[in-house]
Amino acid sequence: MKPLIIGNLKVRIPIVQGGMGVGVSLSGLASAVANQGGIGVISAVGLGMSYNLKGKYSKQANIDSFRNEIRKAKKLSPKGVLGANIMLAVTNFDELFKVAIDEKLDIVFVGAGLFIHKPTTVTTEEFLNSNTKFVPKISSARAAKLTLKVWADKFGRLPDALAIEGSKAGGHLGFKKNELIKGTQSLHNIVRETKIVISEYEKEFGVTIPIIAGGGIYDGTDIYKILKAGADAVKMGTKFVTTFECDADIKFKEQYLNINKPKDIVLIDSPAGLPGRAVNNDFLKSVAAGTQKPVKCVWQCLKTCNYKNVSYCIAEALFNAANGNLKDGFAFAGTNAYKAEKIQTVKEVFDELISEFKYIAAKNRNYKQKYDYAVCVSA
Numbered sequence: 348m349k350p351l352i353i354g355n356l357k358v359r360i361p362i363v364q365g366g367m368g369v370g371v372s373l374s375g376l377a378s379a380v381a382n383q384g385g386i387g388v389i390s391a392v393g394l395g396m397s398y399n400l401k402g403k404y405s406k407q408a409n410i411d412s413f414r415n416e417i418r419k420a421k422k423l424s425p426k427g428v429l430g431a432n433i434m435l436a437v438t439n440f441d442e443l444f445k446v447a448i449d450e451k452l453d454i455v456f457v458g459a460g461l462f463i464h465k466p467t468t469v470t471t472e473e474f475l476n477s478n479t480k481f482v483p484k485i486s487s488a489r490a491a492k493l494t495l496k497v498w499a500d501k502f503g504r505l506p507d508a509l510a511i512e513g514s515k516a517g518g519h520l521g522f523k524k525n526e527l528i529k530g531t532q533s534l535h536n537i538v539r540e541t542k543i544v545i546s547e548y549e550k551e552f553g554v555t556i557p558i559i560a561g562g563g564i565y566d567g568t569d570i571y572k573i574l575k576a577g578a579d580a581v582k583m584g585t586k587f588v589t590t591f592e593c594d595a596d597i598k599f600k601e602q603y604l605n606i607n608k609p610k611d612i613v614l615i616d617s618p619a620g621l622p623g624r625a626v627n628n629d630f631l632k633s634v635a636a637g638t639q640k641p642v643k644c645v646w647q648c649l650k651t652c653n654y655k656n657v658s659y660c661i662a663e664a665l666f667n668a669a670n671g672n673l674k675d676g677f678a679f680a681g682t683n684a685y686k687a688e689k690i691q692t693v694k695e696v697f698d699e700l701i702s703e704f705k706y707i708a709a710k711n712r713n714y715k716q717k718y719d720y721a722v723c724v725s726a
């Protein structure tokens with residue numbers, strides 16, 4: 348695997364751990380991934396929830412705990428590449444973005460909406476010339492085109508990289524529910540189309556915009572195929588849930604180990620206003636059956652959540668699940684979560700992915716040398 352180069356940032360192994368809220372990817376998982384040479388990502392969403400019991404649950408608690416997690420991760424991985432995932436849908440997006448810049452994180456991923464506005468909390472100088480890399484998350488070549496056009500016209504600069512998330516990912520998804528049911532374009536095709544869109548802008552600005560692709564990438568063969576399709580790195584969330592270092596409770600991880608069949612992973616309509624993918628359980632079944640859960644909206648944490656009409660509070664449900672209370676919550680998961688068989692260390696995951704990748708790459712090289720006209724692994 349070639350290193351991922353984002354401007355002056357070099358990532359030895361082109362594997363990015365997807366940010367997972369609420370409390371699933373914090374400093375523990377992020378630092379472990381960074382120590383293996385990938386990018387470790389803290390999810391900034393809902394962090395203030397853990398301050399709830401201390402009576403401090405507020406917007407400020409969210410900001411304070413995000414800063415704490417960044418500092419903890421930096422101590423645990425002083426030389427690793429560390430980032431954050433901040434959802435545009437959260438009410439305090441601008442403040443969290445500012446924390447990431449102030450704490451000098453290497454990279455910030457921004458999803459759950461189109462990242463086409465400068466956060467109000469940062470100066471134009473900070474936005475244009477920050478050493479922190481800015482990476483919008485998109486799910487189509489069309490969204491890539493719009494994002495690049497706005498950045499070029501409005502800011503006179505381009506994003507440092509693009510994260511493309513396909514429809515097989517866990518968590519909230521950038522597709523409409525009916526598209527997901529009917530079947531969406533494959534991640535490979537979105538990558539190929541986005542590469543064409545990017546190349547025009549790369550020429551105009553004289554820069555390179557790497558593609559980080561995720562959603563359904565689970566083993567070394569998946570990595571090989573998507574890099575062949577033109578991605579420069581992969582983003583993986585589901586695979587890292589079943590690690591010892593993942594910050595969620597063991598009961599959350601066991602949900603993955605106990606999935607019997609792919610059908611146990613379902614699409615949901617999230618109160619955040621987006622479809623999502625999760626492990627089906629009694630909580631989700633009762634919501635689907637129309638049960639109204641008690642909603643105590645402590646503060647409007649999501650711009651898109653109509654707290655007066657939702658059947659449950661998603662921040663609380665995800666927080667409960669990450670803390671092992673699956674009776675009052677549920678676990679987001681990608682389509683491949685059913686493949687999980689055991690809890691591993693992050694190092695074991697990296698070793699396994701790299702050796703699977705090397706095996707398939709060598710097999711293809713041999714095949715190519717023999718027949719010299721095709722590759723045996725098609726995308």
Ligand SMILES: Cc1cc2nc3c(=O)[nH]c(=O)nc-3n(C[C@H](O)[C@H](O)[C@H](O)COP(=O)(O)O)c2cc1C
Nearest residue numbers: 365366367368516517518562563583584585679681
């Ligand atoms: C448990 C879980 C929680 C997630 N939470 C978030 C989140 O809060 N914000 C976000 O932008 N993406 C979230 N994601 C998506 C991941 O960052 C990543 O892009 C995705 O997991 C990649 O697809 P995969 O799960 O098939 O590997 C989550 C994914 C999982 C599995």
Ligand code: SF4
Nearest residue numbers: 644648652654660662
């Ligand atoms: S009800 Fe909605 S806005 Fe209120 S805390 Fe829960 S998720 Fe956030």
